[in-house]
Amino acid sequence: MSFAAVEGAFAAYAQGRVLTPSLMHVETPRGEFHIKSGGLVGDRTYFTTKVGGGFFGNRANFDLPNIIGLILLVDGENGAPLAVMESGFITRVRTGAATAVAAKYLARPDSRTVTICGAGTQGEIQLRALTRVLPIERAFVWSRNPNPAFAERMSQELGIKVSVAAGLTQAVRESDVVVTCTPAKRWFLGREHIRPGTFVAAVGTDSPDKQELEPELLASSVVVCDLVEQSEHVGDLHHAIAAGLMTREQVYGELGAVIAGVISRPAREDRAVIFDSTGTALQDAAAAVLVYEHAVATGRGTPFAFWG
Numbered sequence: 001m002s003f004a005a006v007e008g009a010f011a012a013y014a015q016g017r018v019l020t021p022s023l024m025h026v027e028t029p030r031g032e033f034h035i036k037s038g039g040l041v042g043d044r045t046y047f048t049t050k051v052g053g054g055f056f057g058n059r060a061n062f063d064l065p066n067i068i069g070l071i072l073l074v075d076g077e078n079g080a081p082l083a084v085m086e087s088g089f090i091t092r093v094r095t096g097a098a099t100a101v102a103a104k105y106l107a108r109p110d111s112r113t114v115t116i117c118g119a120g121t122q123g124e125i126q127l128r129a130l131t132r133v134l135p136i137e138r139a140f141v142w143s144r145n146p147n148p149a150f151a152e153r154m155s156q157e158l159g160i161k162v163s164v165a166a167g168l169t170q171a172v173r174e175s176d177v178v179v180t181c182t183p184a185k186r187w188f189l190g191r192e193h194i195r196p197g198t199f200v201a202a203v204g205t206d207s208p209d210k211q212e213l214e215p216e217l218l219a220s221s222v223v224v225c226d227l228v229e230q231s232e233h234v235g236d237l238h239h240a241i242a243a244g245l246m247t248r249e250q251v252y253g254e255l256g257a258v259i260a261g262v263i264s265r266p267a268r269e270d271r272a273v274i275f276d277s278t279g280t281a282l283q284d285a286a287a288a289v290l291v292y293e294h295a296v297a298t299g300r301g302t303p304f305a306f307w308g
Contacts, residue, residue: 010254018039025234032053036050036052037049046075052087070084071288085291095277101259108268110135114178115142116179127139140164178201184212191220208238217272218274220271222274224274237251
């Protein structure tokens, strides 16, 4: 996954070179769907809609992915469908790319220790992405169900020391960067854990009922969102606002504005910096365009007519 494509999509949003992103949620008895739409305007205009399902009993009950869905890529000039893609892989890698881009702009450049909260596939992607942009030498992995295999596998792949955290508090206090990528519905990372200057990427809260960070932690930190309007409704910011501890006006800004130079990089000496990453249609569009253009250039994929 090209980090530059995701970085460019965030910057394009700050510069007004996008089709306005939107989000809709639909709850079902066993899970949820989120529908994200938006696009990029450039030499060629692209529009995407992703129908992403979150069904966390799928692995156990149906031998299907817990995150499952499709992306439709459309020509923004004439409305013609261009491609249909499985959404799970694209969602996973673009989420890791967003964290890497955020860390590039918001974390201390000399950050060497990271704690990953969540020992699933997304945790692996997050750690892998961070080592591409920061000089990471040591990592802790914490989850409610300890996973020693995660630590062993990532140590061998990345050539760094990856350990199962003995406890969340100790690991986080020794870390320069913390990533939360869980399906938690009650916060587990709070003010007591975080030192000033720490960069926190909150990745798992992509629906209104999910929550990873204590609302008081957001209120006492510098908060940067992928999209403020979206974070108001589904991110950890949503819970801080609902608790009456923050308002929209207290958010420092959006990542795209930092990348584009519209606002400066936040100071991080006296407070933590939190990236509230809810996942955007613009990331989906950037990744889908990469996949589509590569498939066309290399003759990959299965061409078919959408109509007569």
